[in-house]
Amino acid sequence: MTAHLRPARSTDAGRTGDILHGFARENPWMPELHSGAETIAYCGWMIDQGWVTVAETDDGVVGFLALNGDEILSLYLTPSARGQGIGRQLLHHAMAGQTELSLYAFQANIPACRFYERNGFAEVARSDGADNDENLPDIKYVWRSKEAGNG
Numbered sequence: 462m463t464a465h466l467r468p469a470r471s472t473d474a475g476r477t478g479d480i481l482h483g484f485a486r487e488n489p490w491m492p493e494l495h496s497g498a499e500t501i502a503y504c505g506w507m508i509d510q511g512w513v514t515v516a517e518t519d520d521g522v523v524g525f526l527a528l529n530g531d532e533i534l535s536l537y538l539t540p541s542a543r544g545q546g547i548g549r550q551l552l553h554h555a556m557a558g559q560t561e562l563s564l565y566a567f568q569a570n571i572p573a574c575r576f577y578e579r580n581g582f583a584e585v586a587r588s589d590g591a592d593n594d595e596n597l598p599d600i601k602y603v604w605r606s607k608e609a610g611n612g
Contacts, residue, residue, distance in 0.1 A: 462545040464523060466554050469513035474505035476522040477513065480537050487540070490569040492595050507534065514554060516547045526551040533564035536573075543572075552580055561605045568598040577602050 469477065478501030485491045485500075495503070507513050507527045512534065516524040524538035524547050533555060538548055555562060566573045568587070578584075582602035590597040 462518065462542075462547060464516035464518045464542075464547045464550060466514055466516055466550065468511070469508045469515045469525060471505060471508055473513070473515050473522055473525070474501050474508055477504040477508070477515065477525045477537075478502070480522075480525065480539055481535065483539070484537050488570070490597070491567070492597075494594060514551060516542070516551055518542070518547075523547060524551060526555055528555050528562075531559060531562050533562055536564075548576060549580060556604065556606070559606065560608060561603060563601060563603045565593070565599045565601050567595070568600055574600060574602075577604075580604070 478497065481504060482495070482497045482500040485493045485495075504513070504525075510529070512527045512529050514526050514528070515522045516538070520541070523542035525535065526533065527535040533552075536548060536551060542548075562582075564577065564582070566577060568574070582604045584600050585603045586601040588599050588601075590599060593599055
């Protein structure tokens with residue numbers, strides 16, 4: 462399935478917030494630290510920064526990616542959009558024109574870790590989670606373009 466990618470608009474805050482909050486609710490290992498309204502406000506703030514790209518299908522917004530410079534802050538999809546190539550489409554959109562990207566994934570999020578590794582990200586560090594809000598062990602991943610390696 463291919464989605465149309467576009468810059469997020471302020472009116473996308475509700476849907477992106479629902480997607481992000483839904484992820485916390487569907488994973489028992491993930492603490493639910495924020496209310497749905499707080500999560501929507503956070504997504505609205507990221508949208509206001511110009512960091513968010515949404516993936517849209519006939520079903521509406523089904524995923525989003527937040528990119529601040531060369532750091533991916535968020536990449537989330539609705540459950541029905543997973544495994545359809547939309548995450549890869551968003552990731553490749555973020556890679557375009559970049560020589561390096563980094564991100565953090567929770568160690569417990571095995572599907573995400575596998576996804577990033579399949580798409581060229583390499584593990585560069587692990588932490589015990591003391592430095593993230595969730596206090597969950599995480600992995601730092603880095604991707605470098607082939608062109609970056611030739612410089």
